[in-house]
Amino acid sequence: MSSTSSASLTFTTLRTSVRRTTPFHCASHRSGSSIGFNPLGFRGVRFHCRKTTTAYSMAGIAAAAATEKKKRVEVFDTEEDLAASLAKCTADLSDKFGKERGSFTVVLSGGSLIKSLRKLVEPPYIDSIEWGKWHVFWVDERVVPKDHVDSNYKLAYDGFLSKVPILPGHVYAINDALSAEGAAEDYETCLKHLVKSNILATSSATGFPKFDLMLLGMGPDGHVASLFPGHPLCKENEKWVTFIKDSPKPPPERITFTFPVINSAAYNALVVCGAGKAGPVQAALGNSQNSDVLPVQMVSAEEEFTWFLDKEAASKL
Numbered sequence: 079m080s081s082t083s084s085a086s087l088t089f090t091t092l093r094t095s096v097r098r099t100t101p102f103h104c105a106s107h108r109s110g111s112s113i114g115f116n117p118l119g120f121r122g123v124r125f126h127c128r129k130t131t132t133a134y135s136m137a138g139i140a141a142a143a144a145t146e147k148k149k150r151v152e153v154f155d156t157e158e159d160l161a162a163s164l165a166k167c168t169a170d171l172s173d174k175f176g177k178e179r180g181s182f183t184v185v186l187s188g189g190s191l192i193k194s195l196r197k198l199v200e201p202p203y204i205d206s207i208e209w210g211k212w213h214v215f216w217v218d219e220r221v222v223p224k225d226h227v228d229s230n231y232k233l234a235y236d237g238f239l240s241k242v243p244i245l246p247g248h249v250y251a252i253n254d255a256l257s258a259e260g261a262a263e264d265y266e267t268c269l270k271h272l273v274k275s276n277i278l279a280t281s282s283a284t285g286f287p288k289f290d291l292m293l294l295g296m297g298p299d300g301h302v303a304s305l306f307p308g309h310p311l312c313k314e315n316e317k318w319v320t321f322i323k324d325s326p327k328p329p330p331e332r333i334t335f336t337f338p339v340i341n342s343a344a345y346n347a348l349v350v351c352g353a354g355k356a357g358p359v360q361a362a363l364g365n366s367q368n369s370d371v372l373p374v375q376m377v378s379a380e381e382e383f384t385w386f387l388d389k390e391a392a393s394k395l
């Protein structure tokens with residue numbers, strides 16, 4: 079299904095200290111015929127290329143991948159290839175958690191991510207995914223009415239949620255009648271109820287809620303969710319959900335999950351496309367001299383953290 083079925087492909091895997099044991103690794107990537115199968119099953123960096131002549135510098139990512147457990151970096155020739163892989167991985171996790179827990183808790187961000195989810199609303203996934211088990215949340219939301227052009231709910235509804243049979247009661251939008259403070263508090267209370275009713279798991283390692291999958295984007299400044307470089311909210315370590323009134327990216331008022339919640343997710347997928355984001359990608363995965371830690375460099379996950387990059391975003395690696 080993915081364009082990785084084109085004839086000759088380069089494939090490189092860097093050995094890291096953790097063996098793959100989970101199905102987040104897409105079945106399509108495992109097919110030895112298309113992309114070269116890593117017989118050792120180690121996590122690492124994969125380049126999904128159409129030409130054997132494509133040359134990438136590996137040194138920087140090698141260093142990063144070798145020191146971090148549970149982290150994988152997937153680089154795709156095109157955003158189309160990336161979207162196909164992202165759909166397959168999401169569907170695999172939906173199946174896994176649907177079977178294991180009877181529900182699948184998925185967290186969305188705003189921005190270009192929603193477009194990259196487009197293949198989930200097409201065959202085979204539109205018919206094969208058990209949408210009734212999905213519970214949908216937002217890692218961050220702008221404090222605007224739900225029908226406002228800036229609303230992440232509206233973006234997701236128009237581009238994704240309205241096209242799949244997820245139960246309306248399983249879609250957890252913010253209360254847009256409240257202030258930023260009120261909406262953050264209300265959202266955290268909602269999450270606590272869902273933990274009590276076992277729809278949302280708890281991390282035994284951290285005590286924070288453990289979402290099954292977070293689908294994250296990254297801004298050109300290296301922000302994730304509404305956690306911006308140098309902002310004190312990056313250090314919040316008690317609250318589950320907090321608010322910001324001075325977001326450097328408009329609109330200024332938002333609510334956001336905190337890092338302890340983001341990093342307690344079972345699986346985090348960070349979807350990054352375009353040359354405009356090559357700088358922070360390099361800072362996080364390559365050889366960068368910058369000593370300031372960007373928010374994107376603070377992301378991890380309990381089971382697996384995968385970067386989905388197109389080749390423009392990976393161009394400085």
Ligand SMILES: O=C(O)[C@H](O)[C@@H](O)[C@H](O)[C@H](O)COP(=O)(O)O
Pocket residue numbers: 187188189190191218219220230294295296297298301302303304327
């Ligand atoms: O509400 C928001 O602004 C987002 O949730 C934000 O964190 C977004 O994911 C990144 O800014 C990437 O956005 P792009 O992919 O559109 O660059």
